[in-house]
Amino acid sequence: MSAFGGEEDEIRRLVIDCDPGHDDAIAILVALAQPRWRVDGITVVAGNQTLDKTVRNALQVLTVAGRTHVPVYAGMDRPLVRDLVTAEHVHGESGLEGPALPEPGVKAQPEHAVDWLARHLREAGAPIDVAAVGPLTNLALVLRREPDLARSIGRLVVMGGAVGEGNITPSAEFNIFVDPEAAAIVFGAGIPLTMVGLDVTHQALLPRAEFAAIRALGGPVPEMVADLLDYFAGFHQQVYAFDGVPIHDACAVAALFEPTLLTTRRLRVDVETRGQFTDGRTVCDLWGVTGRQPNAEVAVGIDRDGFLDLLTASLRRLATPPAPA
Numbered sequence: 567m568s569a570f571g572g573e574e575d576e577i578r579r580l581v582i583d584c585d586p587g588h589d590d591a592i593a594i595l596v597a598l599a600q601p602r603w604r605v606d607g608i609t610v611v612a613g614n615q616t617l618d619k620t621v622r623n624a625l626q627v628l629t630v631a632g633r634t635h636v637p638v639y640a641g642m643d644r645p646l647v648r649d650l651v652t653a654e655h656v657h658g659e660s661g662l663e664g665p666a667l668p669e670p671g672v673k674a675q676p677e678h679a680v681d682w683l684a685r686h687l688r689e690a691g692a693p694i695d696v697a698a699v700g701p702l703t704n705l706a707l708v709l710r711r712e713p714d715l716a717r718s719i720g721r722l723v724v725m726g727g728a729v730g731e732g733n734i735t736p737s738a739e740f741n742i743f744v745d746p747e748a749a750a751i752v753f754g755a756g757i758p759l760t761m762v763g764l765d766v767t768h769q770a771l772l773p774r775a776e777f778a779a780i781r782a783l784g785g786p787v788p789e790m791v792a793d794l795l796d797y798f799a800g801f802h803q804q805v806y807a808f809d810g811v812p813i814h815d816a817c818a819v820a821a822l823f824e825p826t827l828l829t830t831r832r833l834r835v836d837v838e839t840r841g842q843f844t845d846g847r848t849v850c851d852l853w854g855v856t857g858r859q860p861n862a863e864v865a866v867g868i869d870r871d872g873f874l875d876l877l878t879a880s881l882r883r884l885a886t887p888p889a890p891a
């Protein structure tokens with residue numbers, strides 16, 4: 567049995583809900599590279615950029631990876647009640663600046679992401695795991711419409727929030743800040759949820775010195791990833807003086823495939839929706855002072871080397887090694 571209760575040799579299934587985004591793109595690639603996992607679909611939300619761009623980016627990533635059979639569904643183009651805030655300052659005008667990407671080889675599916683995800687969870691016949699690595703708008707709507715679908719999600723890993731820091735504000739992490747009302751619904755839904763926040767993603771930097779080794783794996787996927795990393799590193803150097811990049815979303819998906827990478831604590835997490843300075847904060851009750859029921863496994867530590875090994879092994883599987891001379 568795995569740590570999440572599945573048989574070792576069965577194929578596990580997941581849906582990725584995302585807003586690509588440099589680290590979303592790498593998270594998608596890591597998921598596609600797992601031999602024992604199948605990506606049933608990719609649902610897309612507005613976040614890092616507007617929805618038209620995040621959908622296009624997802625399709626371009628699949629095109630470069632030669633995996634256009636994985637269906638992409640466009641979801642919500644704005645948060646539940648707020649105006650959209652994007653992260654153009656991090657991900658650039660397209661949301662995926664850096665590499666020269668081809669035109670997408672396929673289109674998004676005609677069905678809305680929220681309709682598809684609800685239908686898929688309802689009809690799957692067994693719980694499906696979900697990696698949610700953008701604002702939680704799509705998932706919140708699914709749960710608002712059909713709260714019982716919470717039981718159809720095996721494990722939900724959320725890249726979002728933090729115990730003790732913020733990036734879009736001093737208090738809040740971007741994904742939660744963009745749609746805190748949606749995050750409050752998802753954290754309150756009773757789903758087995760693992761929160762992978764900034765406290766751990768900032769511990770798992772991929773050093774700049776290793777970008778060349780990724781490019782050298784060979785072929786279009788490593789080349790795209792290396793170009794993404796070069797661009798992403800510029801922002802992180804400028805703002806955080808990091809000599810490397812946190813690949814936030816890839817940390818979250820990796821935790822599905824290799825749960826032992828994380829050290830977690832079972833905590834009560836509430837999402838601030840009415841703060842003057844703290845909107846979107848994930849308020850983690852470290853000492854149980856609220857007496858409220860814990861609702862999340864909160865990542866408080868990460869095996870950085872294990873994560874980077876998983877990342878590299880995944881990209882190696884998607885590489886086309888240079889032909890011998």
Ligand code: BDR
Pocket residue numbers: 587588589590614653656699700725733739740741814815
């Ligand atoms: C999160 O925000 C986005 O910019 C990234 O894609 C990641 O999901 C990090 O705060």
Ligand code: CA
Pocket residue numbers: 584585586587589590614699700815
């Ligand atoms: Ca993201």
